[in-house]
Amino acid sequence: MPQPGTLELETATTPPRLRIRGDWTLAHYVRLRALIDESPLGETGRQAEVDLAELGQLDTAGAALLGRWLGEERLLEVASHTPGLPAERLALLRTVVAALRGCPGTPGEPAGPAAVEVLGHIGDVVSEFGRQAKALLGFIGLSLESLLRTLPRPRRWRITSLVAHLEQVGLNAIPIIALLTFMVGAVVAFLGATVLADFGATLYTVHLVAFSFLREFGVLLTAILMAGRTASAFTAQIGSMKANEEIDAIRTLGLDPMELLVLPRLLAMLISLPILTFIAMLCGIVGGGLVSTLMLDVSPAMFLSVLQSDIPVRHFFIGLVKAPLFAFLIATIGCLEGFKASGSAKSVGDHTTSSVVQSIFVVILLDALAALFFMEMGW
Template sequence: MASASRPGSATLTRDAAGQRLMLAGDWTLAHYTDLQRRAGELAGAIDGDTVIDTHRLGAMDTSGAFVVAELLGSVRTRQLARDDVLPAARRALLQTVGDAMDTYCTGTKRKRDAGFVDMLERIGRALEGTWKQTATLLAFIGITLQGFLATAWRPRRWRVTSLVAHIEQTGLDAVPILALLSFMVGAVVAFLGSTALASYGASVFTVDLIGFAFLREFGVLLTAILLAGRTASAFTAQIGSMKAREEIDAIRTLGLDPVELLVLPRVLALLVALPLLTFIAMIAGIAGGGVVCMAVLKMSPSMFLSMFQSDISLGQFLVGIVKAPLFAFMIGVIGCMEGFKVSGSAQSVGEHTTSAVVQSIFVVILLDALAALFYMEMGW
């Protein structure tokens, strides 16, 4: 009949001969919790001169050997494994656990990165990310143009209902906020112009300032930035939500093209809506500036319109309005592209919506700056 299991114990005693640790009982998994608690109580009390007494040690398995190794450390555990009092199997077990403590249970010190090297690494990653994003955008532009050319000569594949609905959402619904914003910006530009030109006795040329500013730059730029924040984010959220609910996979399963079904109506709607909104923004901005000229400069409406007609040519309007389709195309493409990049979670939808707004505004301002340089070199 097998003998009853004796709980393992560790007793630390001190006498004239020095400090002695007596290990007794069974150091097995059944007593692991009590043994670990006792090892914690003795932690730090055992030094290199402590004598380890194993004469009363009973059974031992891997869990018990691990508690011994935690209590004594890997070096003392391997020394204990050479004690002839212990059976050969137990010595081999202690030797294996001691070696494993050194191999797998030692922490690794994190290498500190040099500040300059870390900065270069961050710059490199940012440039790599920018290059990948640019390549992805160019590829998506190519896919969109390919889809447009594939459906342009096939009227049966036109999504007229979707196109009209998106024109209403992106264009008609944006008219009030855009007109109010442009009117206020026009008033601000007129205030600043009249104040700055008053010191030169040329306050009357505030009319020219308002005309040039809104026809060439502010009208199309304010419209594009507003739609970048309002419409690009909406496109990303709509397509991203469909991607998260696997609706786009269902569209492909039905044999339909997601680009033709989702991207083209949105991009074409912006191509129609943004030039019209730009014209409204120009009119509202000029009206805001005209109100300020009448209130501050005491200029009559007929004089304001007469100066505007004589000093501002039609070419200034064309220089501004010709940028609208390009801005509309880029805003629509970026918004739809970020929607298709959503991975499936709500957090991903939010991240790509933010990315779409930031990218759209950045691209709009970059293209506007390049256009300004081009116009300057051409003398327009």
């Protein structure tokens, strides 16, 4: 007959003896858990000598319950010194103890105060941000070192790889960049004309479109598109190579992954993004000029005349000078996240998402800081 497990503390002996009897199985788990929770044994029972000689049936549920209550190390020690304990039960106890060592605490433990958890989460986020910033700065230094070491040696240039990435990064991106900036230019002109018409100053729509695209929208929209399109591609490509151990094979062959994988992508971005920014500025202004011609009766000749006479060329250079910086950071973040990826598809996907988010965040942050700087300088 199966007998549910029991606990009996004999205090007549010195030291006290704790006898564990009966079946400690899943069928009696609820009763055994309640017996342990309601037991008056307390610390005295835990410190007593444990006797497992009369232990009945045992499974993983009962062994885990005893391990959590007595402690994994003590249960294993008691089981090892109990004469007559069947070998299969000793093996079961050892297996369960080994599993419990790698498990977290007892489920259902009361959580700490909410304020402490919130502060802990904020601390984790700040710590992770610091680690990512440190890794990015280190990778930027490594990229610059590789670039300066390779540029004086033309024989080490990867021309074929550079041209292939120029096609992928620059040439293939022209249609989407041109279409998007053309439409945004038309929207900006339409909204500007709608607002300025109330003040009888619709001609200043030309100034609005020119200022916005030369200084901000041209480079910002291009950088955001390249962050979503190209940084993610860099991360996915390098992450997949790392998952397939191709980067390890490159190092085994005596080649430098920075020189072979990073520099062609970095140089392709540095060359492509300024050109794409220039195309974005032109397309945005053309979109604004089309709306001005159709809605405001501003002829193309008058539109170009206002651009030439009222818009200083420094605004063009202010927008264009930010493009190489954005290109360098986008390419660096994309490649760095690719090297961070592990061997799983989930890791590659997570780091691809992270590269896009980080690139867009850095681009917008630096653009805002640059706008404040140029405004304070009176440029």
